[in-house]
Amino acid sequence: MREKLKNLAKGLGSLRLTVVLLAFSVLLVFFGTLDQVRMGIRDAQKLYFESLIVIWRYPEFWHWGNFLKWIPVPLPGGYLLGPLLAVNLIAGHIRFWRPRWSILGISLIHIGVIMLLVGQLVTNIFQEENYMWLDEGDTSNFLRSFHEDELYLAKLNPDGTRGVYSVNYENLEKGETIQPPFPFQLRINEVFGNAEIKQVGPMQADLRLGVTQGLGVQMSLGVRGIPSFRSNDQRDIRTAVVEIVNNGQSLGTWLVSNVFEDRFPEQTFNVDGQAYAVGLRFKQTPLPFSVTLLDFTHDRYPGTNIPSNFASRVRVEYPAKNESKEVMVFMNNPLRFEGLTFYQASFAKQDTASMFQVVKNPGWLIPYIACIIVSVGLLYQFSIAGYKMVRRIKK
Amino acid sequence: MTGALLSGCSKDEPEYYETDTVQSQPAAPAAQPTQPAMPAVNAAQQPAAGGPGFTFQLPEGWSQKPPSSMVIMALQAGSPPDQVADVSVSAFPGDVGGQLANLNRWRRQVGLGPVDPAAAPDFITDLDVSGIASWQVDLTGPEGMGQDGTAVRMIVTAVPNAGQTWFFKLMGPEASVGAQKDKYEAFLQTVKF
Numbered sequence: 001m002r003e004k005l006k007n008l009a010k011g012l013g014s015l016r017l018t019v020v021l022l023a024f025s026v027l028l029v030f031f032g033t034l035d036q037v038r039m040g041i042r043d044a045q046k047l048y049f050e051s052l053i054v055i056w057r058y059p060e061f062w063h064w065g066n067f068l069k070w071i072p073v074p075l076p077g078g079y080l081l082g083p084l085l086a087v088n089l090i091a092g093h094i095r096f097w098r099p100r101w102s103i104l105g106i107s108l109i110h111i112g113v114i115m116l117l118v119g120q121l122v123t124n125i126f127q128e129e130n131y132m133w134l135d136e137g138d139t140s141n142f143l144r145s146f147h148e149d150e151l152y153l154a155k156l157n158p159d160g161t162r163g164v165y166s167v168n169y170e171n172l173e174k175g176e177t178i179q180p181p182f183p184f185q186l187r188i189n190e191v192f193g194n195a196e197i198k199q200v201g202p203m204q205a206d207l208r209l210g211v212t213q214g215l216g217v218q219m220s221l222g223v224r225g226i227p228s229f230r231s232n233d234q235r236d237i238r239t240a241v242v243e244i245v246n247n248g249q250s251l252g253t254w255l256v257s258n259v260f261e262d263r264f265p266e267q268t269f270n271v272d273g274q275a276y277a278v279g280l281r282f283k284q285t286p287l288p289f290s291v292t293l294l295d296f297t298h299d300r301y302p303g304t305n306i307p308s309n310f311a312s313r314v315r316v317e318y319p320a321k322n323e324s325k326e327v328m329v330f331m332n333n334p335l336r337f338e339g340l341t342f343y344q345a346s347f348a349k350q351d352t353a354s355m356f357q358v359v360k361n362p363g364w365l366i367p368y369i370a371c372i373i374v375s376v377g378l379l380y381q382f383s384i385a386g387y388k389m390v391r392r393i394k395k
Numbered sequence: 396m397t398g399a400l401l402s403g404c405s406k407d408e409p410e411y412y413e414t415d416t417v418q419s420q421p422a423a424p425a426a427q428p429t430q431p432a433m434p435a436v437n438a439a440q441q442p443a444a445g446g447p448g449f450t451f452q453l454p455e456g457w458s459q460k461p462p463s464s465m466v467i468m469a470l471q472a473g474s475p476p477d478q479v480a481d482v483s484v485s486a487f488p489g490d491v492g493g494q495l496a497n498l499n500r501w502r503r504q505v506g507l508g509p510v511d512p513a514a515a516p517d518f519i520t521d522l523d524v525s526g527i528a529s530w531q532v533d534l535t536g537p538e539g540m541g542q543d544g545t546a547v548r549m550i551v552t553a554v555p556n557a558g559q560t561w562f563f564k565l566m567g568p569e570a571s572v573g574a575q576k577d578k579y580e581a582f583l584q585t586v587k588f
Binding site for chain 2: 136137215
C-alpha cells in the first residue's frame with residue numbers, strides 16, 4: 001500500500017506529466033482560439049477553459065472536413081488541466097524538495113506559480129463584470145450586466161422606492177411556477193434564448209403566444225425563436241411569456257423581452273390595489289452608493305483622431321456612510337470603491353457620455369502577491385548563482 | 396476542489412432587494428453596438444393587416460420601404476443623388492411616457508443632453524394633423540453624430556389618436572432633413588385618420 005502511494009506520488013510529481021499537461025494546454029489554447037472565431041469569445045471560454053472535458057471536432061470547412069468532422073477528439077478542459085498542473089507542481093515539489101538555502105528561490109517561484117493558478121480559479125469563479133453608462137450630469141446607483149439577463153417583478157411603492165424580485169434568465173424553465181414574495185405567483189409559459197419580435201396580423205395569431213396584457217397586445221407583437229447570434233457585439237434578444245396567477249386565477253399573460261427596456265414604458269399591473277411592474281432586462285445590480293458623471297474629457301494627438309487620453313470626473317456619494325468625493329478615472333487609474341473597480345472603458349456622443357467597466361474580483365490581489373513572490377524567488381536564485389560564480393572566478 | 400467551489404457558490408439564486416428611486420442610465424447610447432438591435436430579418440416584414448391606419452399622399456421623389464419591427468410605415472424621403480432622409484411612422488399605446496420623456500429620449504438619439512420640465516415647452520410646437528391637436532419637435536445634434544461625421548437632425552410629430560400616440564419621424568443628416576422638411580410638412584397635411 002505504502003509502495004503504491006509512493007508510486008502515485010512519483011507519477012503525479014513527474015516531469016513527464018508536466019510536459020504532457022503543458023502540451024495539452026497548448027492544444028487547448030490553440031483549438032480554443034480557432035473556435036473563438038466561430039462561436040464568440042464567451043462561448044469558447046466556457047467550452048474550452050471552464051469545463052472538465054472538451055470534445056473537439058475537425059472543422060467541416062477545412063480540407064477533408066466532410067470525413068474528418070465525424071471523429072471526435074476529446075481534450076482535457078481548463079478546469080481539469082489547471083488543478084492537475086497545480087497538483088503536479090506541488091507533488092513534484094514535495095518529491096524533489098530538500099531543505100537547503102541554496103534552492104529557497106526555486107521554492108518561492110513554485111509557490112508563486114501555484115498562487116497564480118489559484119488566483120485564476122478564484123477570478124474565474126467569483127469575478128463579476130458589469131458596466132455603467134452615464135451621460136454628463138447623470139447619476140446612477142446600479143450596474144448592468146454585460147451578459148446576464150433577469151426576469152424581474154417590482155413592487156412600486158408610492159414614495160418612489162421599489163421592492164425588486166429578480167430571477168436569472170438562465171434559471172427560467174418553461175412551465176414552472178415561481179412564488180415571489182408578493183401575493184401572487186408567476187408562471188413561465190414560454191422562454192426564448194433569442195427571438196425575432198415583430199408586429200403580426202390576425203393570420204399569424206399563433207405567434208402571439210396567448211399574450212393578453214401589455215405591450216404584446218397593444219402592439220400586436222408576434223414572437224419566433226431564432227438561433228443565438230453568437231456575437232460579441234450583439235446580445236441575444238431574450239424573451240419570455242409570463243402569466244400572473246392569483247389563487248389559481250390568471251390575471252393576464254405578458255410578453256417580456258430585454259429589447260423593451262429603454263424603448264417603451266415599463267409594463268405594470270395591479271393586484272389588490274398595489275402596483276407592480278414586470279419585465280426582462282439586462283441584469284441589474286443595485287449599489288448602496290451613487291456615481292455622477294461630472295465631466296468627460298478626451299484628448300487627441302494633434303492633427304489626428306487617435307485618443308491620447310480620456311478621463312471621467314465623477315462624484316461618488318455614499319449617504320449611509322456620509323461619504324462624498326470627487327475622483328478622476330482614466331486609463332490605468334481606475335476608481336476602487338467598496339470592493340468594486342471602475343475602469344474607464346468607452347465613451348460616446350461627442351465626448352458627453354462615458355462607460356465604466358465595473359469589476360468585482362475578491363481575488364484581485366492574488367496575482368500581484370504571486371508576482372512579487374516569483375520576483376523575489378528569481379532575484380534570490382540568480383543572486384545565489386551569481387555569488388557562487390563570482391566566488392569561483394576569484395578562486 | 397473545483398467541484399466543491401463551484402457547487403458552493405451559486406450566484407443564481409432568485410433575490411429580493413429594495414431600491415431607492417431608480418436613477419437614469421441608458422442601457423447603451425443609441426450609437427453603440429452593445430444595444431441589442433432588432434434583427435435585420437425583421438426588415439422583410441409586411442405591415443399589419445389593414446394598412447397603416449391612415450391615408451396619405453406620397454410626395455414626389457419619396458418611396459415606400461418595407462417597414463421594420465415596430466414601425467408601421469417606412470418611407471425614403473428623396474432619392475439619390477439628391478439628399479436622402481428616413482421617414483418612419485409608429486404607434487404606441489397611451490402617451491408613451493409623456494412629452495418630456497419622449498423629448499429627452501429623442502434628444503439622446505441625436506446626441507443632446509436632457510432638458511428639465513421647465514425648459515421642455517421651448518422645444519415643442521403645436522400643430523394640427525388630420526384635425527387632431529398634435530405636437531412637434533425639431534432637434535439637431537452636434538456634428539459628428541451622423542455616419543459621415545455630420546450632425547443628425549430629427550423632426551418628430553406626435554399625433555394622439557384613438558388611445559394611441561402616432562409618431563411621424565423625419566430623420567437623417569442635417570442637410571438632408573433640411574432639404575426634405577417642406578415635403579414632410581406637405582405630407583403631414585395629407586394624412587387622414
